[in-house]
Amino acid sequence: MTLYELDLDPAANAAGGEDTAVTLNYIEVIETVIASLQQDNSAMVNHTEGGGYLWKFKYGSVEVFVQLPGTSEEDILTVWSTVLKLPVNNEAGLLRRLMEMNWGNTFEARFAISEDQVVICARRTLAELSPGEISRNITIVATLADDNDEALQAEFNAA
DSSP states (O other), X not given: OEEEEOOOOHHHHOOOXXXXXXXXXXXXXXXXXXXXXXXXXXXXXXXXXXXXXXXXXXXXXXXXXXXEOOSSTTOEEEEEEEEEESOBSSHHHHHHHHHHHHHHTOTTOEEEEETTEEEEEEEEESTXXXXXXXXXXXXXXXXXXXXXXXXXXXXXXXX
16 A cells, blocks of 8 residues: 555546546545545545555544545445544443434444444445535544544543
């Protein structure tokens, strides 16, 4: 994997024929959304060995990740941000709170546990995915993570 700073110049991405049009569209939409949300020129992109992309940017008090492994209709756009590291005091209370929040407060996103971290995430196949849905998923994850990380950390401090 190679890490690059995000180049937000659309002219730099203009290339080639029909086969690249769909690829460039997803990438350009994602980079446009990230450019509108990122703070302190924090956006970076990592090109993975299989031809995928992993973006990272700072939004408020959180880091947000956007992964695009490919551009076929079966590929999945994944957006996530860590809000709390585990273990914590009152883990049962935390899990109940997260389940309650998943029911009414997270829209298309959800809280989950990954590698001893509480994350908020959204996943969607690329089939029929619109630019508006891409923007909404990234924005929802970033906003919910930033709105909830400090409160959850204060209430459920590390064990």
